[in-house]
Amino acid sequence: MRVVTVEGSEGGATPDADASSLSLPSLYDTHYTRMVRLASMYVDHQESAEEVVQDAFVKLLKGNYNIKPGSEAAYLRRMVLNGAHSTLRKRRVRRRHSPQEPEPVASAEESGVCRSERDRILNAVRQLPKKQAAVIVLRYYLDLSEAEIAESLGMARGSVKSHAHRGLRKLQQILGDDERTGDLPAGGRP
Amino acid sequence: MTEPNNFSGVERRITEAFRSHADSVQPSPDAYARLARAVNAKDAGVLERWGFGSYFRPVAFVAAVLVAFGLGGYMLSSQGMQAVESANGAPAAVDPTDVLEDPDAGSSSAEAQADDESQSGVSGSLGVRPIGPEGDNRGAEALRQTPSTVASGERVESETERYMEGLAYSPVGKTRLDAAEKFLELLGVTDVDVIETGGAANSDSDSDADDVSSSFLVRTRAGEGGDSVIITTLSIAPIGEGFVVDEARSDEYNFEFVGAVEGELTEEDDIFDPINIIAATDVELTDDDTRPRTVTLVPVIPPSPRFVAEDSRVVDHDTVGASRVWVVVGAEGPLVGRSPFSAKPAYFVGSDDRSEYTVFGLAPDDDDGGLVLRAEPNGEPIGLIRLGATGVKRLTIAPRLAGDRVWWAVTAPDGAQGWVASEYLAPNDAFDDAALVALGSDLRDALSGQLLIPRVTTFAYPVYVGPITDPQQVKRGLEMPMAWSVVRGLGQQTDGSDDSGDSMVRYFGIDRWTDGEIVVPDGYLDPAARRSANAYFGGLPSIAIETVNPDTGGRERVHIFVSHRGGHDSGLAHTAIVGIVLEREPINKGVGGRGEPNPNGPVVTTPRPKPPDRTTVKPEPD
Numbered sequence: 001m002r003v004v005t006v007e008g009s010e011g012g013a014t015p016d017a018d019a020s021s022l023s024l025p026s027l028y029d030t031h032y033t034r035m036v037r038l039a040s041m042y043v044d045h046q047e048s049a050e051e052v053v054q055d056a057f058v059k060l061l062k063g064n065y066n067i068k069p070g071s072e073a074a075y076l077r078r079m080v081l082n083g084a085h086s087t088l089r090k091r092r093v094r095r096r097h098s099p100q101e102p103e104p105v106a107s108a109e110e111s112g113v114c115r116s117e118r119d120r121i122l123n124a125v126r127q128l129p130k131k132q133a134a135v136i137v138l139r140y141y142l143d144l145s146e147a148e149i150a151e152s153l154g155m156a157r158g159s160v161k162s163h164a165h166r167g168l169r170k171l172q173q174i175l176g177d178d179e180r181t182g183d184l185p186a187g188g189r190p
Numbered sequence: 191m192t193e194p195n196n197f198s199g200v201e202r203r204i205t206e207a208f209r210s211h212a213d214s215v216q217p218s219p220d221a222y223a224r225l226a227r228a229v230n231a232k233d234a235g236v237l238e239r240w241g242f243g244s245y246f247r248p249v250a251f252v253a254a255v256l257v258a259f260g261l262g263g264y265m266l267s268s269q270g271m272q273a274v275e276s277a278n279g280a281p282a283a284v285d286p287t288d289v290l291e292d293p294d295a296g297s298s299s300a301e302a303q304a305d306d307e308s309q310s311g312v313s314g315s316l317g318v319r320p321i322g323p324e325g326d327n328r329g330a331e332a333l334r335q336t337p338s339t340v341a342s343g344e345r346v347e348s349e350t351e352r353y354m355e356g357l358a359y360s361p362v363g364k365t366r367l368d369a370a371e372k373f374l375e376l377l378g379v380t381d382v383d384v385i386e387t388g389g390a391a392n393s394d395s396d397s398d399a400d401d402v403s404s405s406f407l408v409r410t411r412a413g414e415g416g417d418s419v420i421i422t423t424l425s426i427a428p429i430g431e432g433f434v435v436d437e438a439r440s441d442e443y444n445f446e447f448v449g450a451v452e453g454e455l456t457e458e459d460d461i462f463d464p465i466n467i468i469a470a471t472d473v474e475l476t477d478d479d480t481r482p483r484t485v486t487l488v489p490v491i492p493p494s495p496r497f498v499a500e501d502s503r504v505v506d507h508d509t510v511g512a513s514r515v516w517v518v519v520g521a522e523g524p525l526v527g528r529s530p531f532s533a534k535p536a537y538f539v540g541s542d543d544r545s546e547y548t549v550f551g552l553a554p555d556d557d558d559g560g561l562v563l564r565a566e567p568n569g570e571p572i573g574l575i576r577l578g579a580t581g582v583k584r585l586t587i588a589p590r591l592a593g594d595r596v597w598w599a600v601t602a603p604d605g606a607q608g609w610v611a612s613e614y615l616a617p618n619d620a621f622d623d624a625a626l627v628a629l630g631s632d633l634r635d636a637l638s639g640q641l642l643i644p645r646v647t648t649f650a651y652p653v654y655v656g657p658i659t660d661p662q663q664v665k666r667g668l669e670m671p672m673a674w675s676v677v678r679g680l681g682q683q684t685d686g687s688d689d690s691g692d693s694m695v696r697y698f699g700i701d702r703w704t705d706g707e708i709v710v711p712d713g714y715l716d717p718a719a720r721r722s723a724n725a726y727f728g729g730l731p732s733i734a735i736e737t738v739n740p741d742t743g744g745r746e747r748v749h750i751f752v753s754h755r756g757g758h759d760s761g762l763a764h765t766a767i768v769g770i771v772l773e774r775e776p777i778n779k780g781v782g783g784r785g786e787p788n789p790n791g792p793v794v795t796t797p798r799p800k801p802p803d804r805t806t807v808k809p810e811p812d
Contacts, residue, residue: 032217033217
């Protein structure tokens with residue numbers, strides 16, 4: 001039977017890295033920051049990103065999963081991606097019905113050429129279809145292998161390849177990449 | 191990624207942007223405390239919201255009454271009793287891949303289910319439907335007796351419940367499952383259970399084309415011993431709504447079905463052409479392309495001498511009996527087991543299987559000298575069936591999984607009965623000549639002086655096997671021009687319907703190899719690569735052509751696997767290409783696409799001879 005350990009529920013206790021693999025402290029220590037960053041690739045508020053990750057952690061720890069040791073990351077990634085997409089979808093619905101809701105605005109400190117370029121790319125990624133965006137983020141942010149991405153997203157490795165290809169192509173179009181080296185020849189093998 | 195690096199600029203920008211963004215994100219100082227509170231408070235929160243919140247008290251009351259009555263009835267049922275029994279035991283460890291489409295799939299919580307449905311856009315996306323005569327209860331029996339290799343009983347029960355709920359108000363789900371069922375019927379696959387493991391319909395603007403596809407597990411019904419094995423997985427997509435070529439030719443699919451459109455081909459229709467589909471890149475049909483079509487299903491089984499053209503089926507709207515024609519875009523081998531080739535028994539599952547089989551695919555110098563007959567799956571040897579023996583008959587006992595292989599119960603030609611590894615059996619009629627004289631013969635012998643007439647009985651299919659680890663000695667002499675004859679001949683294997691005479695060449699990138707060199711490898715040194723190749727090609731000899739891919743800078747090699755029929759001195763030697771393995775070195779991602787240097791040093795090669803004029807090598811007419 002899986003044991004869920006929760007420590008330091010008050011006062012910001014230090015996570016215990018030696019706890020069992022499915023204890024909150026060790027999960028937090030190992031995955032939290034990474035998952036928040038992953039979620040933040042999709043949702044533009046850090047607060048929202050943390051909510052998504054928090055939900056994923058709660059779901060993982062309280063859900064009736066029997067997870068093999070070492071597979072927690074794949075579960076968390078999947079849950080975070082689903083949560084982030086869900087958040088985005090809800091936000092889109094909200095904006096459709098209340099158009100006055102302001103878009104997030106970067107602070108003066110954050111603005112600048114680098115930030116502008118970065119936001120432009122992140123926004124482009126967020127415009128991609130769900131699966132393409134997920135593959136791109138997992139590939140180029142988390143640097144996951146094809147097999148790991150396939151496991152995380154529950155798709156075949158061939159699908160990972162095709163989503164990556166289409167996503168990159170779409171990003172290239174969106175970003176107007178002038179460094180493009182050229183498309184595949186018609187009928188050529190990718 | 192085996193993707194060629196055409197996007198180095200955008201890849202670099204993405205990577206930099208991601209890293210820059212990630213560096214700027216730090217968890218809030220009280221993140222851990224908030225998280226811990228959330229974990230602790232989860233259950234209480236639910237009670238508060240749904241049980242004691244003033245708004246929901248009436249709802250809670252009605253729900254409680256309904257649950258009380260419903261639970262009472264449920265507890266009286268056998269399923270309920272089983273659920274209670276199973277709940278008392280710890281569930282078996284579940285591999286993440288068993289959960290398949292979504293980690294939520296294994297959860298019985300209403301919240302997880304609702305979340306799942308809201309994200310997929312489909313209700314009741316999980317389900318089990320037995321295929322077979324009305325009233326046949328074996329499928330249900332199988333569900334209750336599912337062995338641990340397939341899934342836990344609790345999970346199957348949960349899936350069944352959820353599916354039955356979903357089916358009631360989800361015509362989309364029903365249609366998908368009907369389509370999968372119909373395809374299996376068309377393929378003659380009977381007595382199996384079809385479990386929908388995932389699927390989604392377009393429900394919002396961020397869905398992409400693949401969201402309309404759906405995937406299924408196909409597994410045998412439980413036999414007398416209560417065994418049931420997953421035979422294959424199946425993916426389907428509706429024509430006209432996002433059928434994506436790339437999906438249909440994943441390296442992992444051991445067989446697939448592609449359609450051919452009747453009449454004049456257009457650019458959009460190319461994907462349904464059995465030749466062009468493998469030459470097309472990333473073609474999608476538009477949503478409004480709803481023309482009725484007749485689709486010829488052509489099994490493309492990469493290495494397989496089992497492929498026979500008669501397996502094609504014509505399917506149209508009426509045949510399928512649905513408002514859409516669904517195309518099977520892929521099917522994988524057993525989830526357990528290394529060899530996708532062994533998924534092929536899907537064709538032959540069922541009590542009506544009266545086929546006889548031939549032992550093939552073993553190397554002639556195999557230690558055992560034949561196919562070992564065993565007392566139990568992967569058990570003690572009790573006999574040997576020699577390579578090339580025909581007349582092996584299957585017993586109507588469900589196949590079993592053991593030692594990463596699918597095992598069939600058979601009667602050997604001498605009457606002995608036992609279990610054999612199914613991957614070494616092919617139907618007798620898969621071969622034109624039952625005397626499989628040289629299936630395992632050495633290609634180099636075949637090449638010594640005989641004109642090779644490529645006779646492609648199936649479309650070869652590129653499979654990424656692994657990194658190049660086996661530079662081998664080069665054989666000189668006639669081998670190389672002969673090899674090129676094979677390669678060029680392969681390029682002429684078309685459907686004859688248009689001028690796409692070199693589509694196979696384009697697909698396999700043969701034209702890229704004009705500056706390449708030919709090697710004749712003795713085999714793979716890398717164990718994993720060897721195992722994979724052998725799983726597909728059973729140790730058949732191969733020719734390899736090697737070069738540097740100018741697009742990526744990486745070293746690549748195409749292995750062409752050949753089976754040889756007929757003796758050298760008979761003057762009737764025929765060599766058939768039965769498969770192709772595309773092997774690539776690991777290629778650095780991102781920066782320029784230059785490949786890693788071969789850790790084994792340069793491959794010993796000789797310059798490629800001038801290929802013969804393509805018109806001088808004619809494929810043998812069918």
